[in-house]
Amino acid sequence: MKNIVIIGNGISGVTAARHIRKRSDHSITIISAESDHFYSRTALMYIYMGHMRYEHTKPYEDRFWEKNRITLLRDYVEKVDTDQKRLLLRTGKVQPYDVLILAVGSTYNRFGWPGQDLQGVQGLINLQDLELMEQNTKGIRKAVIVGGGLIGIEMAEMLQTRNVHVTMLIREGNYWANVLPAPEARMVNRHIREHGVDLRLATELQAIKGGPDQKVTGIVTTAGEEIECRFVGLTIGVRPNISFLEGSKIKTDTGILVNKHFETNIPEVYAIGDCAQFEEAPAGRRKIEQVWYTGRMHGETLALTICGNKTAYSPGPWFNSAKFFNLEYQVYGQVQPREADDGEHLYWEHESGQKAVRIIYRKADGVVTGINLMGIRYRHEVCDRWLQSNATIQQVLSELKAANFDPEFYRKHEGEIMSEYKGTLQPQQGEKRKKLFGLF
Template sequence: MDQKKRRVVVVGGVAAGMKVASRLRRLDPEVEITVIERGSQVSYGACALPYYIEGLFEDLDEVRQTPAGVVRDETFFRKVKGFDVRASTEALNVARKARILRVRDLQTGEEENLAYDVLVLATGNRPILPSIPGIDLAGVHALKSPEDAGYLMDLSRTARTAVIVGGGLIGLEMAEALAKRGIAVTLVEMKDQILASALDFGMAALVHRELRKNGVNLRLGEGVQAIEGEEGRVSRVLTTGGSYAADMVVMAIGVRPEVTLARDAGLEIGPTGAIAVDAGLRTSDPSIYAAGDCAESTDLLTGKKVYVPLGSTANKHGRVVADNICGRNETFAGILGSLIVKVFDLNVARTGLSEEDARLVGLDPVTLLAPSPDRAHIYPGAKPIVIKLVADRASRRILGAQIVGPGNVDKRIDTLVAALTLGATVDQVAAFDLAYAPPFASAMDPLITAANALRNKLDGIGISLDPAEVMELLEGEEDFVFLDVRSPAEYSEVRIPGSTLLPLGMLRQRLAELPRDRRIVAFCKLSLRGYEAQRILQGAGFDRVCFMEGGILGWPYLLESGPVVSAAAGAA
């Protein structure tokens, strides 16, 4: 072996680690690269595992294949990529002064020392498994690796009931996967909503409705206390709110960064619990880098350290590390917490700060809820989406967004990611020259419509309340007029309890029926007509009038349906 060659050892052979090694080899054909992976498989796409369990593809090996169908195993990386991969090999400890990593072959038990010039820690994460009775029963499992997916798939073939613990991304994807296999699914979430760190309650409530519509027994605000079993196999889950039969249990309450190796080596651990790194992803030891789910990132908007484990971030981390090993002085700017998930017929996406997040960092956020069809309504297949924008009142800079609906949300959230990254204002977003044709969007794209509505709110032209604020009025003591300005046919089909119908086309002729001494809150399906009603009423001298953002589509609470006896406006 040529001792003059630089030796790079990578611990972790999934997303970040394999990106480091592959990019490094392309940049430097001479460097000696060794990848150590504790698991039996490397370079797999873990995010696809719930879809395998759902049955969308049959061969589990597809999660570690190239687009051409070649399995990415040790032989592939040695022959095609030109570096050494050792699966089923555990990293035991790091001797930093000597620059030696001690490893153990898990199949033979043999140990050896690997010398390095540069060490990369891409040790990933580990699922959180609470210390509760029954956690070790057969049939109770987390989902992280292909082996986990194979085990859960085997369980799903005979299971009739399943309990999923946790309402995060994996929990939601597994709820759909198992429900579509004909299994009765109960989803238990300790908090009062799913995706609590990602969505505001009103947007999450739209997802709650979708889960329940598809037969998921959604149990919010319940903590798991114990798991019961018979003859060593799970049979029931006990929570603070009930008891639920379970032939299988999926633990999906989150993950923690795997930092044992780093901590034992004396490396700095950051405030998030992940490995502390600088902008170039170097640890407190300049010869050691950290990347992927074991490392911290920086929030682009607040500058604070955050831990958001995602495969997309891991791959970007890996590229930055490889570049810096080769002296290219690359930095990783940070993240916005962007994510997207499919929940039955809903698409759910978010990026940036929520309204609460913005307040916590000292900003003055203004929000706007705007539903729209995802393409021209006359084009077949148009579906609604609900966009929630968050902007800073003083600077008008976009701070964040959440989008939920059966329509196309991904291109809108990605456009907003670009806007946030570049510091765009709501006025600039409203002027974006977005592509238009009826199969793809309306002439005023939903994103443009939402931005303009938020501009109206910031400028005092649009005066609005969000659904939560309206619900507070309905539950409070104030006597106000909740004015539905849709058509009688729409009202007969579905309506909000406590609302009064007065179609927009009749509003100007029936102004005398409305009280001038009470608040009037107007709305419609999308609240475009609600906004029109606000402007008409203000023009007629009504000074206590606003519209409800989101309309029927954005209303996360109870709806009534079916014919009504009378749909006439009341002027009480």
């Protein structure tokens, strides 16, 4: 029986622990100072908005640890000693291990702005951040969010439920311009503004101002504009939370370097979740995957290896989903913000400007490689099958009705999408083709 120690109480670490317990009698200890329970981080915003309470975010009963014979140690790891196979903890305790799993997640970025340590300036990743946001936003009327992304839009929605006026600063010319093609990004721009957010595109933060009490009073942009506020949300991306590994023998880059089995350069030391960086990314995937469902897959896959069935990570085609206020978004496969030379883009946008479908396929053989959906839901199993089976654009269009997952009585648009595709086959309709592919 091995002594397995997991650092991190998030979806990756807890999933690994659960599946190791299902397959073995190994001793399992999870080290985390965050909370006494496993909870859903994706539900934090709903606690703030009053839609849920903390206890509603716990998928398992409070006796989860005891029932599964998992020890939860409420502490912080200060140092990893791989020579002696032990962890030095903040409380002064020493925790030995036979197998170490690093599932330490992410931390939000700071870029050295003047005033970034003032009271009222923070990001939002964990339960402690949520509790701090409760304190920092009590009774305020104006806030600035620096950066876009999914956390930024969630924070804006949270603040608006408390009648806080939100200004959002985006460095790029469109919201999430490094992920979304321009037409979809412009759709989100409109949607954000329609919900009362003062969206400032191509605008960067220069400094954060504070008063004598060390509380934030406003910000200054690089253009010299001053914006009054009492809260600054930092949502300029996240990075792996690995600073405590400095001086250890575990190899790191942006994240902890692992192979396809989540093995680090040190025997019996593994990394999973947001903190793991693949030396060679799986096909169609990124080297760092900071998404809830991939963390769960990491944990399940590693548990097989730990329990004697060495298994490589094979996640299949990329997918993700999100919500910008009430505009839903799904992506399947590879959709780049700019068109590749070997691909064609079928782009249909509803006249309301609140729905869109983008299907990307190779010029050479018509095989579909990516799908973007705005305001329309498609079934995951259908889209995954298309991508896994190298379905062509003609096959995908013929099966759109089978994919549509919108609720009953929602208007369907498959006929309109097919008509647009047929229009691209007419060479004389050059201007329509440009419009269809989202070129202007």
